[in-house]
Amino acid sequence: MAKHNYAAGPCVLPQDVFKKAAEAVLDLDGIGLSVLEISHRSKEFIAVMEKAQSLVKEILSVPEGYSVLFLQGGASLQFLMVPFNLLNTNGKAAYIETGAWAKKAYKEAAALGNAEVLASSADKNYNYIPKGFEVPKGLDYLHITTNNTIYGTQFKEYPTTDGLLIADMSSDIFSQKIDISKFDLIYAGAQKNLGPAGTTLVIVKDEILAKTDRKIPSMLDYQIHAKADSMFNTPPVFSIYVAMLNLEHMKAQGGIEAIQKHNEEKAAMLYNEIDKNPLFVGTAELEDRSNMNVCFLLTDESKKEAFDKAWAAAEISGIKGHRSVGGYRASIYNALTKESVQALVDTMAKLA
Numbered sequence: 001m002a003k004h005n006y007a008a009g010p011c012v013l014p015q016d017v018f019k020k021a022a023e024a025v026l027d028l029d030g031i032g033l034s035v036l037e038i039s040h041r042s043k044e045f046i047a048v049m050e051k052a053q054s055l056v057k058e059i060l061s062v063p064e065g066y067s068v069l070f071l072q073g074g075a076s077l078q079f080l081m082v083p084f085n086l087l088n089t090n091g092k093a094a095y096i097e098t099g100a101w102a103k104k105a106y107k108e109a110a111a112l113g114n115a116e117v118l119a120s121s122a123d124k125n126y127n128y129i130p131k132g133f134e135v136p137k138g139l140d141y142l143h144i145t146t147n148n149t150i151y152g153t154q155f156k157e158y159p160t161t162d163g164l165l166i167a168d169m170s171s172d173i174f175s176q177k178i179d180i181s182k183f184d185l186i187y188a189g190a191q192k193n194l195g196p197a198g199t200t201l202v203i204v205k206d207e208i209l210a211k212t213d214r215k216i217p218s219m220l221d222y223q224i225h226a227k228a229d230s231m232f233n234t235p236p237v238f239s240i241y242v243a244m245l246n247l248e249h250m251k252a253q254g255g256i257e258a259i260q261k262h263n264e265e266k267a268a269m270l271y272n273e274i275d276k277n278p279l280f281v282g283t284a285e286l287e288d289r290s291n292m293n294v295c296f297l298l299t300d301e302s303k304k305e306a307f308d309k310a311w312a313a314a315e316i317s318g319i320k321g322h323r324s325v326g327g328y329r330a331s332i333y334n335a336l337t338k339e340s341v342q343a344l345v346d347t348m349a350k351l352a
C-alpha cells in the first residue's frame with residue numbers, strides 16, 4: 001500500500017482526475033460510449049481537444065500567435081523534431097548540457113546538423129546550472145532543459161539569444177508562472193505534471209515554422225500537425241482526455257499562481273528538513289535547487305536500512321534516487337499534497 005507517491009514520472013495525478021477518467025472509460029458524459037471507443041473525429045472528442053488547447057492557453061497565459069499541439073513520441077521525439085524543423089542545413093544550434101535529457105536532445109541535433117554544447121555542468125555530475133556563458137550571435141536556436149528531473153536542478157533565469165529559444169519543460173511545466181513570450185517553442189512529455197504518458201505538449205510560435213531549407217517528413221513537421229489541429233493522424237484520445245481533466249482541475253485550484261505558491265511551500269518544507277537534519281544532505285547547488293525534484297543523500301550510510309524501512313512503513317513510494325545520482329529523489333509534482341510532504345519530513349525527522 002502506497003499512499004504518498006513520489007515517483008519521477010509517470011507520477012501522481014489528482015484523485016478526482018482518476019475518478020472522472022474511470023467514469024469516462026465506462027461512459028463519456030452520458031453519451032453511452034466509452035472515451036476509449038469514440039472517434040477522434042466525433043464532436044465529443046473535438047470538444048475535448050479544443051478545451052484542452054484553450055485551457056493550456058488560459059492557464060499559462062499563452063500570447064496570440066502560438067499554437068498548442070498534442071503530439072506523440074514523448075519529449076524524446078521532440079529532441080529530433082526540433083532540429084528537423086528549426087536547424088538549417090548550414091545553420092547552427094547550441095545546447096546547454098544540464099543532464100542526461102539535455103545530452104540526448106543535443107545528440108539528435110548533432111546527428112542531423114551543426115550543433116554544439118555551449119555550456120555543461122557534467123564536471124560536477126550536473127548538480128548545478130551553468131551560468132555566465134556567452135551565447136554566440138547568429139544561432140538558429142538555443143536549447144535548454146528548464147528542470148533537470150534526474151539531478152534536481154532548475155533554471156531560475158533563462159538565457160537569451162538572438163536566435164530562437166527552445167525549452168524542454170517536461171518536468172516543470174504547469175508548476176510555476178512562465179513568460180511564454182520569451183520562448184519560441186516549448187515541449188513537455190505529459191507524464192510529469194500534465195497527464196498520463198502518451199501525449200506530448202508543444203507550444204510553438206507560428207511564425208517560426210516553415211522557415212528551414214530541410215525536407216521534413218510529415219509526422220515530424222510541426223506545421224502539418226498545427227494545420228490539422230493535432231489530428232493529422234489518430235491522436236492519443238485517452239491521454240489528451242485525462243490531460244484535459246487535469247487542466248480543469250488546475251484551473252479550479254486557482255490557476256498557476258495558486259499552484260506555484262503550493263509548490264514553493266512544499267519544496268520549502270522538504271529542503272528545510274534536509275538542511276537542518278544532520279543525517280541528510282542535498283545534492284544540488286542551493287541556488288539551482290528544483291521545486292519539482294528534490295535530490296538528497298544520507299550522510300551516514302549505516303542508517304540506510306532504517307530509513308528505507310521507515311519510509312516504506314509510512315506508505316511512501318518512489319523516492320529511490322536515479323542510478324546516476326544515488327541516494328533519494330522526492331518528486332513533488334503538482335498533485336502531491338502537503339500532507340504527503342509532511343509524511344516524508346516526519347519520517348526524516350524521526351530518523352535523526
Ligand SMILES: *Cc1c(COP(=O)(O)O)cnc(C)c1O
Pocket residue numbers: 009073074075076077101145147148149168169170171189190192
Ligand atoms: C522525462 C523527461 C524526458 C523524456 O520524456 P519522454 O516523454 O519519456 O520521452 C525528457 N526531458 C525531461 C526533462 C524529462 O524529465
